[in-house]
Amino acid sequence: MSTLKNIVIVGGGTAGWMTAISLLHKWAGSGTKVSLIESPEIGTVGVGEGSTPALKTFFTDLGITESEWMPACNATYKVGISFSNWSTVTGHTDYFHPFFSEYDVGPGESFFTRCGHKRRGVSLTAHPDNHFIAPQLFKQNKGPAAIEPTQIDYGYHFDSSRLALFLKEKSLALGLNYIEAKVSNVTLAANGDIEGIQIDGIKDIKADFFVDCSGFYSLLIEKALNSKFISYENSLFNDSAVTIPTEVYADRAPSATISEALSSGWCWQIPLTNRIGYGYVYSSKYLSAEGAEKELRKHIGKSSEGKPAKHLKMRIGRREEHLKNNCVAIGLSQGFIEPLEATALMLVQYSIYKFIRYVETSDTDVDNYNTTINQMFEGVKDYIVTHYKLNDRVDSQYWIDCREKPAISNTLESIITAWDSEQDFDAALSKLSPSLMYKRASWYAIFAGMGRFPEGRKAATTFQLIPSHEKTLSFCQGITAEKFIDHKESILMLTQ
Structure with missing residues (x-):
């Protein structure tokens, strides 16, 4: 043809x-x-108001500039996803799934190395937020726009x-x-x-x-x-969602999607230029539509008062x-x-x-x-299921079932086994790469971010050549402050 x-x-x-x-x-x-x-x-x-970095390629291929389409769609930049309360492990209740940048090469390798040691019982810190630019961009209200040309992956909210x-x-x-x-x-x-x-x-x-x-x-x-x-x-239990829009923040424009675990699912928070979109994704087996809306309004607070809710079913x-x-x-x-x-x-x-x-x-x-x-x-399903499978929450039957009852593929089972054992995790990912839709950094970020490590049983004294997590964090914070533009300002620049 x-x-x-x-x-x-x-x-x-x-x-x-x-x-x-x-x-x-x-x-x-x-x-x-x-x-x-x-x-x-x-x-x-009308639910999909976030993207992966792939959407940038879509517009580039069509010859459509960000200054043309983003203002027309009330769009903002997205440097990753901030996860909150998916884990109860001390120091890992929050983590960031970062999109990669050229500044992440060195700190990222340090992170991968630290994860390898910590998986083998070495007592040290291995958290993705200390090794990538994206979480610092989010925390400093910066976007992906830099003072000088920079190779950085990013998506959008729209x-x-x-x-x-x-x-x-x-x-x-x-x-x-x-x-x-x-x-x-x-x-x-x-x-x-x-x-x-x-x-x-x-x-x-x-x-x-x-x-x-x-x-x-x-x-x-x-x-x-x-x-x-x-x-x-049988693998992903959520089948419903309820959404509520609220006003934008007066002082800042967040550059990431926030994903916060609630009693029977999770809540997204997506910032546009004209509103903040909230949505509770949940399982109707564990929570009614009325209960979901009530919980979402309580989660949002006063800014949800008088705002209409939209209920959706998902297949x-x-x-x-x-x-x-x-x-x-x-x-x-x-x-x-x-x-x-x-x-x-x-x-x-x-x-x-x-x-x-x-x-x-x-x-x-x-x-x-x-x-x-x-x-x-x-491949996408495997990565999404991983979020639920790795949770350690015991506060509701929903989260217990998400951990204990999902049907998982042989591929995902092999990945979890490789991480939990002392196997070469990179080799395992490489072997399974034809079946994967997410790259190395994403897999490390979710396992380490949720604190999937054994109890530390070995002193870290023999690993002093690894840069300290304080050093890599300081580097990422410094680069972010020095080289990147305020997110709200960068959005305004699109209309000038």
């Missing part, structure tokens, strides 16, 4: 519009017609509804055929392909290929083509076949692995790229495409 002449996307939202602009950017110049059908009656979920509208306008400018209508029927050909889509019970829309961006409803990939859904409910899992016949599912229609670590748009982005490659190359092996996408989902 080298070209498609007519593509129809069903569904808007962030996934639909990311797909539309990507396909137009790639193929509009060669004559491919891209249409998007969006129902005015169906709203978007209003997902505004992002969808921004991408819609860009797509229309590239020649998108936009159809505002409700799909009333899907017809199949004898070979199982989608033959056409009927809108508003009147008009038939035909295409070479269809993209299902219809969200959890999965109109094409499931309702029409019967692609099996693989549930993750956690993935498709067995993301690409089936002449249809590919992208976004919530293909799967979702809860909001923790903000991986939804990363999976959308990678799925789009893989689909473009599938079309443009001679590799039209559908099984290979589906296997690749499934490996990505499984």
Whole structure:
């Protein structure tokens, strides 16, 4: 398959519009017609207001600058995620999952070395916050913008509804055929392909290929083509969320997502330029919707008074076949692995790229495409499950069950075993790398951050050549203060 002449996307939202602009950017110049059908009656979920560093590549590839899209979407920078109360281990109740920078190479290696010794019972400190720039940027209210050019990974926080509208306008400018209508029927050909889509019970829309961006409803990939859904409910227990917006801070703009554990799940805090978004992700098996909203309002405090709450249900899992016949599912229609670590748009982005490659190359092996996408989902799932599996909380049955009852993959079991034993952890990660979606620093940060170490039984006197954690912390604090710009100021600079 080298070209498609007519593509129809069903569904808007962030996934639909990311797909539309990507396909137009790639193929509009060669004559491919891209249409998007969006129902005015169906709203978007609008939960995904954070990203990984992958989103930076998305905009760079499209030639869209931060000064253009970020102000339009009330966006802020994100240097990582601050975790609070996921562990009760002394000194490890809080930790930061950092995005990497060029300044982290030396201190980071010191951190990895210290972790290796501490895993073997040496009595020393090994905490990620002492060895990376990102947690210091967050603590000093700095963003990733530096006085001098600097290699640093970062993501974003943004209003997902505004992002969808921004991408819609860009797509229309590239020649998108936009159809505002409700799909009333899907017809199949004898070979199982989608033959056409009927809108508003009147008009038939035909295409070479269809993209299902219809969200959890999965109109094409499931309702029409019967692609099996693989549930993750035995590994990840959260299936609900409640969100409440509050006013922004007057004196600062946080540059990280805050993830704080509550009684039956966790609460995100996402800072935009016009509001702070709070959301409680929880399991309905352990907590009612009313109880979740009450707990979230208590957690937020007075600033939640009078603010509307929005309740959401989530379907956690993935498709067995993301690409089936002449249809590919992208976004919530293909799967979702809860909001923790903000991986939804990363999976959308990678799925789009893989689909473009599938079309443009001679590799039209559908099984290979589906296997690749499934490996990505499984790799992300393993890292998300790790947060729950490593918790040591005993204050609620939810947290006890999250530790004791989740089904875990052989890959994750091997990683945990390698860390808990005296195996070479780097060698274990390297061996398993084809199955992993997260790099070395992320795995070290979560295990060490949550204090997954044996009791210290050996003096650290023989390891004096390792830089002290005080020294690396001082270095990170100094670099942050000297070379990086205030986050709020850097956001204002985008509009000047």
